[in-house]
Amino acid sequence: MALLSERFRSAWKKVGTFTVVKSGGKVVEKRGGSVAAYFMTPDGRVLGAALGAARADYFLDEASWALERAADVAHPTRFPAAHLARSKKILATPGWVSLG
16 A cells, blocks of 8 residues: 555545445445545546445556556646546446446
């Protein structure tokens, strides 16, 4: 986790709640709530995001990708092209749905 502690600042904001469903005294499901981690430039531009309760390898992959894109921010053609390619890859993954 040195990548995260050396290269990113963390912050959080509660934006929703979830309901815990129990059966026989054990938690069987959590309904509702949302989690998203945004990787942003110091001036607030979003480089990438890890959505949902992410596995560690997925989260670190997204953080690494965002760091690689940080160098592209100043280049108006490379930055949008990288985002478009990444979006297509993510939406091709089973379980993701395009909202647009």
